[in-house]
Amino acid sequence: xxxxxxxxxxxxxxxxxxxxxxxxxxxxxxxxxxxxxxxxxxxxxxxxxxxxxxxxxxxxxxxxxxxxxxxxxxxxxxxxxxxxxxxxxxxxxxxxxxxxxxxxxxxxxxxx
Amino acid sequence: xxxxxxxxxxxxxxxxxxxxxxxxxxxxxxxxxxxxxxxxxxxxxxxxxxxxxxxxxxxxxxxxxxxxxxxxxxxxxxxxxxxxxxxxxxxxxxxxxxxxxxxxxxxxxxxxxx
Numbered sequence: 001x002x003x004x005x006x007x008x009x010x011x012x013x014x015x016x017x018x019x020x021x022x023x024x025x026x027x028x029x030x031x032x033x034x035x036x037x038x039x040x041x042x043x044x045x046x047x048x049x050x051x052x053x054x055x056x057x058x059x060x061x062x063x064x065x066x067x068x069x070x071x072x073x074x075x076x077x078x079x080x081x082x083x084x085x086x087x088x089x090x091x092x093x094x095x096x097x098x099x100x101x102x103x104x105x106x107x108x109x110x111x112x
Numbered sequence: 113x114x115x116x117x118x119x120x121x122x123x124x125x126x127x128x129x130x131x132x133x134x135x136x137x138x139x140x141x142x143x144x145x146x147x148x149x150x151x152x153x154x155x156x157x158x159x160x161x162x163x164x165x166x167x168x169x170x171x172x173x174x175x176x177x178x179x180x181x182x183x184x185x186x187x188x189x190x191x192x193x194x195x196x197x198x199x200x201x202x203x204x205x206x207x208x209x210x211x212x213x214x215x216x217x218x219x220x221x222x223x224x225x226x
Contacts, residue, residue, distance in 0.1 A: 033214065040121060042202060042218035050211060058213070059113075090156065094214075100146055101204075101214055103156040 003027065006091050006104035013085075013111050021076045021107045023091035032074035033092040033101065036060060043090060049074055050096075078109065085111045114139045114207045118217035125193050126225050133188040133220050135177075135203030142208035145186040147177055148216075151199045159201075162186065173197070195226045 004025045013019045023032065031050050035043040035058075045058030049068040063082025068074055074093075078085045088108050092101040119134040137143065147159040160171025167179040177188045186203060203217040 035216070040218060042118070043204075043216035045213065045215065048213060056211075056213075092156075092214075100158045100161050102158075103148075105155045 004091060004093055004102055004104035006089075006107050008107060009105065011107055011109045013109070015111055016080045018077055018079050019085075019109065021078065021089055021091075021109070023074045023076065023104060024072055025074075025093045025102075026072060027093055027095075027102065028071070029093035029095050029102075030071070031094050031096065031101075032068070033094075034058075034064070034066065034074070034076045035090045035092065037088040037090055037106070046076065046089075085109060114205070114215060116203055116205050116215050116217040118201075118203055118220050120220045121218065122221050122223070124223045124225065127195055128192045129224075131188070131190040131193045131197070131222070133201055133203075133222070135186045135188065135217055137184050137186070137203075137205045137207075137215075139184070139205075139207050139209075144206040144208075145177070145179060146204040146206075146214075147171065147175070147186075147188050148202045148204060149199045150202065156202070159188070193222075193224050195224045198222060198224045 007022045033048040034046040044060050047066040049055035065077045090106045091104045094101040115138045117136045145162040148156045149159050150156050159175050160169050162169045162179045170176045175190050201220045
């Protein structure tokens, strides 16, 4: 089936450790996005990528890093520099032009 | 920077009541507009979208939204809500001058009482 897969669904990490969240899509979409969802704040854009080997910072990129080595994959690394990493992270993709974004199931990261 | 505002953070309605959720954005240029819904424990799903043409857009599950360019608004409506409409609703805007960036509002949590 075509879609977006985020893994793992739940992730626990100790404070000070980097952690990488996976996002894979088989929809042949060019653009991919990472959002962070916090209660009452909606979805805030962390990073997005329009094509392979290219990505741009969103509104809250500090403390995060991404790569886009393959069209299908857009992993997000939450670094130890991120002050408040505990959150629900959503990955999305869309094709170019006028189209909607499709979302993965999300990863809930808890840093203890 | 462009922004998207949803005025109602929490809405509680009884079944059969009418629903209208507000969405405004801050940009005078061309936009693509979306409403997404997130049911408890599920991923975000598209309810409806507007790109061009008729400003009254009909979506799934009886939802509709009206694009009013002069008011920079894209309010979501449903004439009669059901308990199963309990969810969080997000307005999203793709601003034409921002490439592929998709900006979301803060969300509105709707609870429908049976």
